[in-house]
Amino acid sequence: KCMKCFPTASFGEKPDYSGYNTLTWPHHDIKVHRQMSLNHLNACTKSQQKIIKKEHGIRYSALIDLPYFxxxxxxxxxxxHNLFLGTSKHCMEIWTKYNIVTKSDLEVIEERMLCLKAPHSIGRLPLKIGSGFSGFTADQWQKWTTFYSSIALRxxxxxxQYWLLFVKACCLLCNHFLQNSNIELAHKYLQMFCTKYEEINGKEACTPNMHLHFHLVDCLENYGPVYALWCFAFEKYNGNLGSFPTN
Structure with a gap:
């Protein structure tokens, strides 16, 4: 989606995924992509191909020969994966790991959850909060993020403060009917969330999913609401297949 680089301070260290001023991100160009793919194909040696792949993140595929692809x-x-199994889960893991949310906090949260009466369409989450959200599925992370968390974490x-910005963005994006104005507003909330998250937690806590939040806009504009393209149905049928008896 873009040509933003993620430098590492030294060999073996985690890349720096921080920096959320999207105006400074260099965008991918399809003509350049095709040319670099052909350069990879026509490279004289394997080492030259490796250099092209490392510098540009591109290698040749036969699909690139299709003019419409x-x-x-x-x-x-x-x-x-981006919002719920990615950032939502990551935030909770960070908070519990560094005792931002302590064991006693988790017990308070679980008590609040017992008092909440969710609409039938949402349903009740399993009582796994006290054990640090262990075993939450993607569907449960979605429900936790968009409905329960803003009350339970209060x-x-x-x-x-920054978590609620993420919640607002997710609530806007998870509508069955999505308007361009909602996409733009959700994008602003995500930018505010990521900026505040980096400010409080530091660059090292930023993740690839946070960078990818800013490419969701293009995907939604091209392919429609999240219900048209996210993997919930795919994962559900994976679960159904996994439950079949085998020898």
Whole structure:
């Protein structure tokens, strides 16, 4: 989607995924992509191919010969993994790991969950909060993020301010009917969330999913609401297949 580089301070260290001023991100160009793919194909040696792949993240594929195929536009960010199994889960793991949300906080959250009466369409989450959200499925992470968390986490820690920005963005994006104005507003909320998250937690806590949040806009504009492209149905049928008896 873009040509933003993620430098590492030294060999073996985690890349720096911070920096959320999208105006400074160099965008991918399909003509350049095709040319670099052909350069990879026509390289004289394997080492030259490795250099091209390392510097540009591109290698040749026969699909690039199709005049209508656009590998940039056709790269879709899955909202389920990006938002819920990605950032939502990551935030909770960070908060519990560094005792931002303590064991006693988790017990308070679980008590609040017992008092909440969710609409039938949402349903009740399993009582796994006290054990640190262990075993949450993607569907449960979605429900936790968009419905339960804003109430259950209230007053527990100072990080709630940026978390609520993420919640607002997810609620806007998870509508069955999505307007361009909602996409733009969700994009702003995600940018505010990521900027505040980096400010409080530091660059090293930023993840690839946070960078990919800003490419969701293009995907939704090209392919419609999240319900048209996220992997919930795919994962559900995977579960059905996994439950079949085998020898």
């Amino acid at each position: 656009n590998p940039i536009k056709y790269t879709v960010i899955d909202p389920m 007053g527990t820690h100072q990080h709630l």
